Amino acid sequence: MGATLLFLFNAMNVKSDPEVPFSGILDMIYTDNGPIAKSHVFLNVMTFLGIEIKTHLPDSKDHRRKTARAKGKVERAFRTVKECHEVLYHLREPKNEVEANQMLFDYMKQYNDHEHRSGMHSRMDDWKENIKASGIRKICSWKRFCSFAREPEKRTTGIDARITVDGTVYEISPDLAGEKVILWWGLFDDELYVEFDGERYGPYYPISGPIPLSRYRKFKKT
Numbered sequence: 287m288g289a290t291l292l293f294l295f296n297a298m299n300v301k302s303d304p305e306v307p308f309s310g311i312l313d314m315i316y317t318d319n320g321p322i323a324k325s326h327v328f329l330n331v332m333t334f335l336g337i338e339i340k341t342h343l344p345d346s347k348d349h350r351r352k353t354a355r356a357k358g359k360v361e362r363a364f365r366t367v368k369e370c371h372e373v374l375y376h377l378r379e380p381k382n383e384v385e386a387n388q389m390l391f392d393y394m395k396q397y398n399d400h401e402h403r404s405g406m407h408s409r410m411d412d413w414k415e416n417i418k419a420s421g422i423r424k425i426c427s428w429k430r431f432c433s434f435a436r437e438p439e440k441r442t443t444g445i446d447a448r449i450t451v452d453g454t455v456y457e458i459s460p461d462l463a464g465e466k467v468i469l470w471w472g473l474f475d476d477e478l479y480v481e482f483d484g485e486r487y488g489p490y491y492p493i494s495g496p497i498p499l500s501r502y503r504k505f506k507k508t
Contacts, residue, residue, distance in 0.1 A: 287325055288473045291435050298425040305395060307414065310422030314338040327437050327473065334434045336423075367397065436470040436479065443467060449478075455494045459487050 300309045315332070317323050319341050332339050371393045380386035398410045405412060425431070443449055447463040449456045456478050458467075470479040470486070479488035 287322070287327055288435075290322055290328065291331060291431075291473065295425065295428070295431055300424070303391075303395075307410075309425070311335050311425055312337050314340060316340045316342070318342065327435060330436070331431075331434045335426075367394070370397075432472055432474040433477075435473040437473065438481075439469045439471060441467060441469050443480075454492045456490050457493050458490050462487065 298309060298311055301307075315337055317339065322328055323339060323341050329339065371390060374389065374393070380389055398413075399408050401407070402409050402412045407415075441449060443458060443462050443465055445464050447458050447460045449458065449469070458478075458480050462480060462482055465482055468481040470481060470488075472478070476492060477489035478491070479486050480490065481487070
């Protein structure tokens with residue numbers, strides 16, 4: 287899920303190259319009924335961004351018509367880019383992952399300048415001509431996006447108003463000691479928000495981490 291949301295943020299964020307105008311929040315995402323479409327974290331983030339999620343109906347759901355089937359349109363585009371781009375590796379093999387990504391980025395710029403399959407213009411010009419009159423909705427900052435990507439978990443706080451997860455200790459508000467709360471864990475940060483009776487508290491940060499390797503607790507003699 288983290289990789290999916292990170293990919294969407296990078297896709298909607300403003301690119302460093304001014305010649306690549308692809309950016310902005312989407313209006314709608316059409317997807318299948320896989321685990322991503324059923325994830326509460328993914329749906330919450332899409333709701334905050336104002337993106338509509340549409341999923342195709344299973345086969346014969348309404349018993350009246352043949353519903354949508356996979357045509358492989360997206361996979362075919364990926365295959366075209368893969369087969370054409372990887373040939374360049376025989377001429378010059380990238381030294382590391384950064385250089386490989388830059389080579390792919392340069393190739394995609396040339397790919398979008400090719401002629402559109404159903405018009406007398408390039409793919410880039412086709413994208414520019416179909417921008418809505420209202421303009422492009424800019425994506426929020428990365429810190430704000432991280433505050434959306436949170437996964438809920440039901441827990442009971444300790445009598446000392448502390449919560450321990452994998453050795454990491456969080457100290458929350460004393461008023462929530464011993465209460466059953468909903469923890470909102472961030473996928474991209476270590477901030478913790480706590481929800482109780484419909485009200486959200488936080489953010490809370492770790493006050494102590496797990497014991498490092500080769501170190502042990504030493505109990506004092508009494």
